[in-house]
Amino acid sequence: xDVKRKLEILADAAKYDASCAxxxxxKRDSRDGKGMGSTDAGMGICHSYAPDxxxxxxxxILLTNACNYDCLYCVNRASSNVTRARxxxxxxxxxxLDFYRRNYIEGLFxxxxxxxxxxxxxxxxxxxxxxxxxxxxxxxxxxLKTIPEADDALIAEAGKYADRLSINxxxxxxxxxxxxxxxxxxxxxxxTMGRLRLKLDEAREGAKPTPRGRTxxxxxxxxxxxxxxxxxxxxxDATIIKxxxxxxxxxxxxxxxxxxxxxxxxxxxxLPLRAPPLMREHRLYQADWLMRFYGFDPDEIVGSESGxxxxxxxxxxxxxxxxxxxxxxxxxxxxREDLLRVPGFGARAVQRIIExxxxxxxxxxxxAKLHIPRNKALPFIVLPDHRPAVHLLDSAQLAERFKxxxxxxxxxx
Amino acid sequence: MxxxxxxxxxxxxxxxxxxxLLAMNGVAPEDVTWRVADGDEPELFPATLxxxxxxxxxxxxxxxxxxxxxxxxxxxxxxERFALLYRMLWRLRSNHDLLQLSTDADTSKLESMAKAxxxxxxxxxxxxxxxxxxxxxxxxxxxxxxxEHHIVELAAPFFARRFADMAWSILTPDLCAHWDGHDxxxxxGVDKSxxxxxxxxxxTWRTYYASIFNPARLKTKAMQKEMPRKYWxxxxxxxxxxxxIEKAERVTSEMIAAEAQEPKKPQRREDAMAxxxxxxxxxxxxxxxxxxxxxxxxxxxxxxxxxxxxxxVFGEGPKHASVMMVGEQxxxxxxxxxxxxxxxxxxxxxxxxxxxGIIREKVYVTNAVKHFKFVPRGKFRLHQKPATPxxxxxxxxxEREKALVKPELxxxxxxxxxxxxFGKIVPVGKTRGRVIDLDDGTRVLVTVHPxxxxxxxxxxxxxxxxxxxxxxxxxxxxHLSEKARAA
Ligand code: SF4
Numbered sequence: 001x002d003v004k005r006k007l008e009i010l011a012d013a014a015k016y017d018a019s020c021a022x023x024x025x026x027k028r029d030s031r032d033g034k035g036m037g038s039t040d041a042g043m044g045i046c047h048s049y050a051p052d053x054x055x056x057x058x059x060x061i062l063l064t065n066a067c068n069y070d071c072l073y074c075v076n077r078a079s080s081n082v083t084r085a086r087x088x089x090x091x092x093x094x095x096x097l098d099f100y101r102r103n104y105i106e107g108l109f110x111x112x113x114x115x116x117x118x119x120x121x122x123x124x125x126x127x128x129x130x131x132x133x134x135x136x137x138x139x140x141x142x143x144l145k146t147i148p149e150a151d152d153a154l155i156a157e158a159g160k161y162a163d164r165l166s167i168n169x170x171x172x173x174x175x176x177x178x179x180x181x182x183x184x185x186x187x188x189x190x191x192t193m194g195r196l197r198l199k200l201d202e203a204r205e206g207a208k209p210t211p212r213g214r215t216x217x218x219x220x221x222x223x224x225x226x227x228x229x230x231x232x233x234x235x236x237d238a239t240i241i242k243x244x245x246x247x248x249x250x251x252x253x254x255x256x257x258x259x260x261x262x263x264x265x266x267x268x269x270x271l272p273l274r275a276p277p278l279m280r281e282h283r284l285y286q287a288d289w290l291m292r293f294y295g296f297d298p299d300e301i302v303g304s305e306s307g308x309x310x311x312x313x314x315x316x317x318x319x320x321x322x323x324x325x326x327x328x329x330x331x332x333x334x335x336r337e338d339l340l341r342v343p344g345f346g347a348r349a350v351q352r353i354i355e356x357x358x359x360x361x362x363x364x365x366x367x368a369k370l371h372i373p374r375n376k377a378l379p380f381i382v383l384p385d386h387r388p389a390v391h392l393l394d395s396a397q398l399a400e401r402f403k404x405x406x407x408x409x410x411x412x413x
Numbered sequence: 414m415x416x417x418x419x420x421x422x423x424x425x426x427x428x429x430x431x432x433x434l435l436a437m438n439g440v441a442p443e444d445v446t447w448r449v450a451d452g453d454e455p456e457l458f459p460a461t462l463x464x465x466x467x468x469x470x471x472x473x474x475x476x477x478x479x480x481x482x483x484x485x486x487x488x489x490x491x492x493e494r495f496a497l498l499y500r501m502l503w504r505l506r507s508n509h510d511l512l513q514l515s516t517d518a519d520t521s522k523l524e525s526m527a528k529a530x531x532x533x534x535x536x537x538x539x540x541x542x543x544x545x546x547x548x549x550x551x552x553x554x555x556x557x558x559x560x561e562h563h564i565v566e567l568a569a570p571f572f573a574r575r576f577a578d579m580a581w582s583i584l585t586p587d588l589c590a591h592w593d594g595h596d597x598x599x600x601x602g603v604d605k606s607x608x609x610x611x612x613x614x615x616x617t618w619r620t621y622y623a624s625i626f627n628p629a630r631l632k633t634k635a636m637q638k639e640m641p642r643k644y645w646x647x648x649x650x651x652x653x654x655x656x657x658i659e660k661a662e663r664v665t666s667e668m669i670a671a672e673a674q675e676p677k678k679p680q681r682r683e684d685a686m687a688x689x690x691x692x693x694x695x696x697x698x699x700x701x702x703x704x705x706x707x708x709x710x711x712x713x714x715x716x717x718x719x720x721x722x723x724x725x726v727f728g729e730g731p732k733h734a735s736v737m738m739v740g741e742q743x744x745x746x747x748x749x750x751x752x753x754x755x756x757x758x759x760x761x762x763x764x765x766x767x768x769x770g771i772i773r774e775k776v777y778v779t780n781a782v783k784h785f786k787f788v789p790r791g792k793f794r795l796h797q798k799p800a801t802p803x804x805x806x807x808x809x810x811x812e813r814e815k816a817l818v819k820p821e822l823x824x825x826x827x828x829x830x831x832x833x834x835f836g837k838i839v840p841v842g843k844t845r846g847r848v849i850d851l852d853d854g855t856r857v858l859v860t861v862h863p864x865x866x867x868x869x870x871x872x873x874x875x876x877x878x879x880x881x882x883x884x885x886x887x888x889x890x891x892h893l894s895e896k897a898r899a900a
Binding site: 003004007008009011014015016029030032033034037038043045046048049050051052054055056059060095098099102103104174187190193195197198245246248250252260262263278292298352355358359360363370 | 518571574575746751
């Protein structure tokens with residue numbers, strides 16, 4: 001089988017993993033002329049976008065799609081009939097270097113089906129990173145998938161080469177993981193996340209400048225992340241958000257990726273096939289932001305009996321509609337925390353408001369310059385030249401105003 | 414009216430020099446026309462000034478941020494940019510805070526122009542596609558790119574940092590950047606026909622692009638927002654977009670319609686993947702029965718605490734330790750490490766034990782409740798006191814541990830531990846510091862929990878309480894040496 005055909009199979013097998021970021025690592029470059037590549041400390045770069053709207057920043061592939069496990073949601077499960085392939089270590093290294101030189105990618109995201117044993121699989125994954133870093137002095141981004149319960153020395157080595165490590169929690173509810181992925185053990189996954197966090201903490205402590213210099217070895221400077229599949233089991237949004245809050249708090253994850261369960265070829269009969277709940281996935285990302293950047297408590301984000309986020313409006317708007325008594329808010333006076341809760345006010349807009357209002361008061365005409373959508377925000381705010389009609393905030397129609405008109409999803413050529 | 418002619422589209426220094434001179438001569442923005450010299454003209458500035466301006470000494474201050482903003486905005490293709498920047502400079506002299514006023518029309522315009530430049534630069538970093546001429550190690554990598562604004566000089570250093578070890582050129586209609594391994598040099602723009610039209614890796618890259626796309630999640634708007642069509646012309650993968658979209662809906666509906674597979678019997682699995690639940694090889698090789706108990710406890714679901722925690726934190730120590738120390742429950746670090754007393758409270762305990770003359774490795778250390786109870790608060794986990802049902806649910810583990818270790822003295826640290834050891838709530842203050850014999854023959858010493866010492870706010874109280882804690886531990890030490898003498 002030639003490399004191109006393997007790439008076809010092993011990229012296809014990797015496309016269900018939502019992680020794509022190449023951000024948040026240390027700053028590196030190759031000006032010493034000894035190797036190739038660079039990374040920025042801040043933003044990563046997306047080199048392309050696929051028609052599924054997702055960013056392509058890394059060569060995202062599996063080392064092999066052969067797997068001992070039989071997870072029902074997974075196209076690579078042992079009982080699936082997909083064509084199997086396996087890259088050699090050298091093939092992955094060459095492909096990464098060739099793509100990188102042409103500026104197609106920021107680096108490599110390598111994952112693998114589990115073959116032989118956790119240690120064997122992890123060793124193969126680490127071998128690719130070792131070769132890239134040590135033999136080719138590759139300075140680009142490397143994200144490795146950690147195999148649960150792999151030997152501690154292998155994990156430490158992975159963290160030495162990788163910018164980011166991840167391990168997927170798979171589904172939000174432990175009970176359903178038992179049914180869907182009988183060989184996977186959520187406890188083992190959590191223990192591995194815990195081990196990663198201890199190592200990350202240690203490296204961070206060691207990185208602080210001391211008279212003796214750095215004390216701890218480098219370990220995955222871009223931290224760890226995870227992915228949760230949404231919609232393959234019956235867990236509701238409240239459960240998902242609660243699980244995420246727990247994971248962020250416990251293991252200091254950089255990101256939790258939500259991946260709408262997607263119809264897969266050669267699916268198992270035990271899973272219902274349906275279109276992926278993309279809007280639900282989108283709402284969960286919004287809820288995740290509210291938690292991480294807007295000071296929302298996980299418990300207050302979902303307000304419905306069903307434990308589900310509304311699909312027809314964003315979760316912040318839905319929250320505001322449930323808490324009308326806290327509005328309208330005087331934009332020229334309200335605290336930062338309160339401003340962050342106004343529908344349509346992004347974190348950047350709030351920052352601008354706070355800087356601007358020190359100098360001059362903000363009026364309706366200014367909203368556009370602050371990039372705030374008028375219609376969304378006006379019912380909730382007071383400005384010198386605007387006060388929402390008293391009955392508006394109380395009216396049942398308010399929610400209706402925000403529901404999107406039925407629109408056609410098209411692609412104009 | 415003054416006409417200022419700049420040397421080029423990105424002549425920031427020329428603009429700056431002229432702007433300073435104009436401003437110091439009090440020339441109002443409406444009285445200035447800005448233009449760029451077209452190639453053949455000799456340098457014209459400042460010959461076209463209608464009224465000679467006084468070369469003035471001195472300078473005036475503008476916010477530092479303005480210089481950065483102006484350096485970006487000047488790269489914009491909008492021909493109004495020089496005038497807009499001069500107007501801003503003029504206004505800043507009387508209103509120093511203007512740049513913080515996002516609601517001002519000029520500020521807002523400059524901000525969005527600067528943002529467009531940064532975005533274009535970012536897109537250039539992303540969408541340049543090199544094509545190889547010749548073969549390594551003699552190869553030269555050449556790209557053709559059409560930036561929206563005059564950003565080649567701004568974006569080039571990025572490529573120099575990244576591809577320091579290869580020869581590359583980025584050709585554009587405005588300006589070309591060349592890297593020879595040491596420096597970037599710039600030459601005038603060229604025609605697209607000068608750039609190579611293919612690369613041996615392009616088919617492989619297109620294969621990757623097509624394979625990584627998930628047809629079941631078509632979201633073309635999101636794609637176009639981030640990868641506007643104006644950049645598609647020079648992306649080798651863009652030609653695939655249309656056919657992929659057309660195929661996507663068909664493939665997905667076929668996939669959903671397809672008869673689902675009857676699950677095949679999975680092949681082997683028992684061999685290597687037999688999962689071991691053991692957390693770490695134990696350092697006490699003779700405690701097989703304790704190890705078995707530990708394995709059993711790893712799967713405990715007797716109360717709800719297991720759910721949010723990472724793992725059961727079981728006791729640790731030599732099998733026949735004569736002292737068993739019981740704490741409250743694992744904390745954040747114990748939960749991650751799977752070992753008792755490794756966090757701050759553990760360090761406090763270690764220190765106090767040492768001071769009392771006790772070797773930690775000789776005592777068995779465990780907790781009354783074996784899972785961490787907490788509420789997540791952002792990046793932290795706030796420790797919560799275990800409730801009576803949880804203490805009760807967990808008590809059998811303590812009892813079974815005790816039955817195996819058979820300690821002569823149990824040290825209960827804190828109220829939770831005392832509650833578990835006595836099987837009922839006992840006040841720590843009253844029972845503390847003396848050895849109590851229980852009906853089942855267990856001898857118990859009650860003391861405080863080391864984390865209590867950590868929580869005391871004032872230094873003096875902490876020192877006193879710590880000394881008391883060490884005093885209590887000396888009772889344990891005395892017990893140990895008595896035992897050693899007897900032996
Ligand atoms: S706290 Fe104790 S009783 Fe509750 S689940 Fe954990 S080990 Fe079991």
